Amino acid sequence: MLKIRNGRDFVGGVTMICVGLLFIWFGRELEVGNSFQMGPGYFPTMLSLLLMAIGALIIVQSLILHAGEGEPETWNWKAYILVILGPVGFGLLLSGLGLAPTMLLLVVGMATASRYANWRHSILLGLFLSVCSVLLFTKLLSLPVSALGPWIPFIGELF
Amino acid sequence: MDIFSNLLLGASTAFMPMNLFYGFIGCLLGTAIGVLPGLGPTATIAMLLPITFGLPPESALIMLAGIFYGAQYGGSTTAILINLPGESSSVVTAIDGYQMARNGRAGAALATAALGSFFAGSVATILLAVAAPPLAAVALNFGPAEYFSLMVLGLVASVALASGSLLKAFAMIVFGLILGTVGTDVESGTPRYVFDIPELYDGLNFVAVSMGIFGICEILRNLEGEHERSVGVKRVTGLMLTKEDLKRIIAPVLRGTALGSFLGVLPGGGAMLASFASYAMEKRISPNSAEFGKGAIEGVAAPESANNAGAQTSFIPMLTLGIPGNPVMALMVGAMIIQGITPGPNVISDEPALFWGMIVSMWSGNLMLVILNLPLIGLWVRMLTVPYHLLFPAIIGFCCIGAYSINNSVFDVFVMAGFSVIGFALSKMRFEPAPLLLGFILGPMLEENLRRAMLISQGDPSIFVRSPLSLSLLVFAVVVLALVLSPSISRKREEAFTE
Amino acid sequence: MKLKRFMTFAAVTAAICATGLQASHAQDYPTKTVTVVVPFAAGGNTDTFGRLVAEELDKRLGQRFIVENKPGAGGNIGLGDLARSKPDGYTIGMGTVSSNAINQTLYKTLPYDKEKGFAPISLIASLPNVLVVNPDKIKANNVEELIAFLKTEPGKHTYASSGVGTSIHLAGELLATKAGIKITHVPYKGSSQAILDVVAGHVDMMFDNIPTAAQQVKAGKVKALAVTSLEKAALLPDVPTMASVIPGFEATSWHGLFAPPGTPPEIVEKLSKEVQAIIAEPAMQEKLKAMGVTPVGNTSAEFQTFIDKETAKWADVIKAANVPLQ
Structure with missing residues (x-):
């Protein structure tokens, strides 16, 4: 058997x-x-x-053959779902919202996957990264993505 | 032909203050953009190409070459620090480089990469100066049959990349090969596994797949263990190399340089093969082979020198024949045409100042890169001390933009997300990602060259053994396969008997 | 209450959009940045022509013309984006013989409406191909000798191309059908690997874009037998045309500027005039000719007639040669 x-x-x-x-x-x-x-x-x-x-x-x-000794498996479903859905959300929102808000949402959303995160830090990091990425990618490298997309009324139109 | 007067001419061009300046700017920009996840040399050059349009031809090309080296070096940096190879040749650097970083030796790994690259770059530049035309002639001997045999050898060697089960490594290679068939079939033009998605007609993008399967997947694994082990790295010990380290890397650097210089000349993906062929070789012959996969310094030194030597010699087909050997070189040719120089076999005689200037600037570029990057190592390593819960959202953010920038389309962001799921599932079943990626890179070339050779020979398979070059590569592949299999089979048999 | 507020908001937005549309009248056009979609990667021919023209449009019209590369699926992805963008003249794009005349037949489905097509602005440049052979593999000094030679050994000889369905491949098929010969097609990914294998003698011959091939010819690596344009090429003045042997043989790789379907004709007209003027400038003529390119520049109507003719021609070749549809 x-x-x-x-x-x-x-x-x-x-x-x-x-x-x-x-x-x-x-x-x-x-x-x-x-x-x-x-x-x-x-x-x-x-x-x-x-x-x-x-x-x-x-x-x-x-x-x-028997399985060798390994580390016991740990699962963290909250982190998996957040980290995998993050890029998907980024892809869906980018053209509508523009780079800055999408980046902010992504970073803040992602950070909640970690148990050490706190809102103040995450939001600061998100703001910092959105400003950086807009300066770097939209302005400097002229990637075809606007800082604020058409879904953001009035301001978005200007960009 | 007087090599010294040529080099002197080259030096007078390359060391003009303006050209030195543009070379430096190129290295700086290349490194800065290249360290961003997902932005490898091709993407970086494509993005920065327009800013060189206004420069004189020599300066423009010197700057582009600088961007190329810088981006390549930047790609290794992300491979070592966050397990994110930005281009195919740094896949193997990630294996041991990232483990070194986890062991607190990120500084040593980065220093090894910088010094190994500089040494290899210098040797390959000398080779380029003295032997470019004969080496190009060698490259011409590689037809479809020879490339096929070379790819077989490469595949066999890539089995050595796995540190776990051999059988599972084979499975991953084959899985990678299958993934490589997605997209339009080159020979018949038939779309395969594209499901009517236009973006898939060109196949899955390497960078998107690699970011998903390496980078994002690594974040998932780190997050799940967040509460028990301290995520990230152990205490950083020593930024520079110890005497012991230096002793250990000398031979691998030399071997890597030799292998890389030769394979880099081959336009059909030779430079790609160089980095992991040298890794596989070191793993076989190194006295510390047990450490491979767990942070062996040789596992960084050899592929990084091979990679950089190959990057240098991959200029040979373009400079001597005017034919670009890889996408980066194709961009360089594009830049030359915009500058009003059509690259061709006569570039050496028609534009000696440009040709020799570029060669000398390759060396000066490598020197600048080392000067620029050794002090930066401290900065990079300090980046790892940033708390992980702040670091990983930033990595994901840059990965997303990096994936977007490949084709200026969000499709590659979705591919990255999809492959993070696949990579994660595979890692749960203890399949290793590196052989999969290598199968994925080599697969299309293997298939194309196999079918092209058969097309040319009108369905006669003897074409692979008629050519002495192809035959010897195949024989070599069989020998390597036997070497790889023998210890593991006997070991398995022993285990089975003791059951 | 909420609904009412939303209605006000929608009305205001609509009003803004409407003024935006009015502002896009031809005499004021352009009032903001224009995007030029290049459906191929940066650094290639199409990208180069796109950038050259965009830069000049920038200077002449006083607004920024930004090149945006959207490569993939033989140009279909970028053109799909162009077709879907607002037809207000603020998104225009480059197209080529492959993307706008061959793909119509070659691809079963396209990400845009084949019938509607695009609003052609102007042809920019056309690149002749040149038939090159490896002198060791094919003993022929002209096209007549080549055809005679190939007839003695049908199916034994090979020609390389930059991929199935490219203008380079179809030029080979055109030769095979017109001359009644049998040659084996060996496709590559892009023309550089292909010409390399012809230089090395792994493949016997190929049609290649003239700028790169001319360098190989001048260095004596390959022999040029004929050019595929109706007139001789400036880069290879001694090489006869294919048409002098096979009447009507023309297979050029052309590049032009397009607007999405439904773009106001005044705007297309204005852009067309500007592009024609740009191409007529001596400096631009010189620049393009140095690259081995024939500068063209024509009206929207002329360009449309040309595209229709090309589409029909390549459809015939694809059918005659039994090229599998994608």
Whole structure:
């Protein structure tokens, strides 16, 4: 009777197999061709199969070898969600709000992911960084992004 | 051809006060912009290109070259300090450099990078001065078949980047290779995995992927352990190198310089290969190989010197043939054309002052970079003492702008966010990100050259063994693979038997 | 109460917008900064032409003309942005033979309305391509000899290009269909790797943009057989035209200025006049000619006719050569 001796690797192997399947599925309409006349689907398909094979080997290994000693896992879901959604929010708001308010919101929002943060520091840091980034990117490097976007009425129009 | 009179001519151009000044400004700006996360040499040069338009040709090119070195050095700085490689060649610097920084040795790592780069840059510049045309001829021997074999060798070597399970490193390389196929297929023009998103037609952007998978992911890991271990770094011990350090880095710097100087000449991604080929080599032959991945100083010295030597010699195809070997060189060519100089094989004879001036300025640029950066190390290291809850929102903020600046589009910001999730999931399963990124970089080149070679040979695979150069690279790859596999297989077998 | 306040606010905003629109009348135009979208990366040809013209427009019209690079998907991303921007003359953009004549056929879907297209302002410059061969691989001194040589060994010889569907690739396809020969297409990412492999002899020949190729020809690395413009090129005065062998053979890489569809014709007209005047200036003529470029400058209507002709021509080539659509 086989027993999973290394749960993390077992999941890892399964994930690799899933990734391989996913790429084969989404690439199913690509022409594969053969080794002498490779089509656009040849490389991705072969690699996906290879990845699945490696995934299978990782699973086999996880059934034989014990997991080594590792640090215990800790999870911090609040931080994950904030830090991952931060850039997404940045991307969504940038064109509308402009660089300065977006940066301020991002920094203040991000800082709450840390347990040591306090509002006064975060807001000061946010203001400092928005001013810096506007000076550096909008003014100095003339990145095509305005300091204040069209969603900010009246003032935004001027920029 | 009298090399000394040429160098003298070059020196008279490069050491003109005005050119020295622009070279210095270039290094300064390059470093300043390059240390911002996500802004590597290509982005930095593209942004700063317009300010050189008003300058005379020599000054403009000297300044651009300065920006290039500066940005490259700045990229290594972020790799070491916050685990954020700003360009492909500093991926490997991040592995041990960041660990050194965590061990409180950020100063030593940065000093190693600066000194190693300076030494490598000086040697490569001399090489450039004496042997540019013959080296360019060597580069021409590399056709699609030879590049394919070289990429295979590079992939095999990249397995050595993993410090954990070999099997998992293989999985990451293959995953990276698959990610590299996203975008328009070069040979047939067929879009692959683009889901009708126009931004994906050019593939996933390296910088966005790397910022997500390295930089943001690192922040996630630091935040989750925030309450138990002190986040960030141990006490900073000593900014400069000790005698012991110096002794340890001499050989790796020399080997890295040699490898980088040679591979840098190859226009199809040679310089990229140089940094991690040298890392892989050091890991094999270093007496301290057990330390690799945990903050070995050799792991910073070798790739940084290889990287900088390669950066220097990557000018060779452009200067001798007029053909840019990488995006940075393409921008330089663009700048030359705007200045009214069309680069070509005759640039050496038509514009000797420009050619030799640039070569000498490469050396002076490297010197300025060291003078500029050694004092700055203290400043950078002090940055790490900023409380983490203030540092990480700033890093994320700059990452977002950096990702935006790649194509002036928010799409790359979303790519970065997406890859921070992927990278985080992978790290939870103890997969390492470095082999994935290398697969991602090498994948497109591997596939393109494989299929191009087959196209040229009309479907005859013997093209890979007919060329002696390609054959020897392949044989070498097999040997390296055997070397990499043998200890690990026997070790695994022992473990299995003891079960 | 809240709603009422919002209504007042909306009315005021609308009024401001309306005055803004009025201010965009042709005689006052431009009253604020104009953005010039370049749908390719900084440092390339299109970027260079865009910057040269923007700088002069800046001087002549007294407002800033800022170049904004929006590269990606063969120019489609930048042009999609241009199409979506307000058609008030404050966002204009560069376009090329690829982005505005070839992509219409090559791409199944475009991020903008193919039918509406753009309001053409003026053609700026056109770059001839030159057919270069590796002298060791192809024993031919002119196009007739080349065709005869290729006919003896059909499918055995290769030509490089900067990618599927680029003007460089399609010039090769045009040659193959017009001369009735079989040659293998070897695409690269960008023309520099491609010309390098022709110089080295890994690939036999290619059509390449003239400025870079001319340097290789002058250094004797490759042999130039013909240029693809209807007139001989200034950078290579001894090289005959393709059209002298294959009548009507023309494949140039052109670059022009566009406005979003629906831009007031007066503004397009005003910009067109300015651009034509800029290109007619002797200093600009000299600058462009030194780069191996033929300066053009024409009216909006002339430019539109030209684009229609080009679009039809390349659509035929793409169909005849069976280039897969993207």
